[in-house]
Amino acid sequence: MRTYNLTVFDQAGKNLLDESFEAPSDEEAKKIGQARLDDEGYNEYTHRCVNPEAKLILFHR
Numbered sequence: 001m002r003t004y005n006l007t008v009f010d011q012a013g014k015n016l017l018d019e020s021f022e023a024p025s026d027e028e029a030k031k032i033g034q035a036r037l038d039d040e041g042y043n044e045y046t047h048r049c050v051n052p053e054a055k056l057i058l059f060h061r
Helices: 026-040
Strands: 002-009 015-023 046-050 056-060
Touching: 002 026, 015 026, 026 046, 026 056
Parallel strands: none
Antiparallel strands: 002 015, 002 046, 046 056
16 A cells, blocks of 8 residues: 545645545545545645655646
């Protein structure tokens, strides 16, 4: 398993969510991250999810 980081910000730059989770692949992490955003209602906020190499796998501005 690999560790991914999901971060969400509001328009003022305040950090609304900053958490890590484990997934076996980038594709699975993208699904998990998107589900977490859906659960919290953060789809329209600026967010990013990065893999352990800091590559963006999910991003919205």
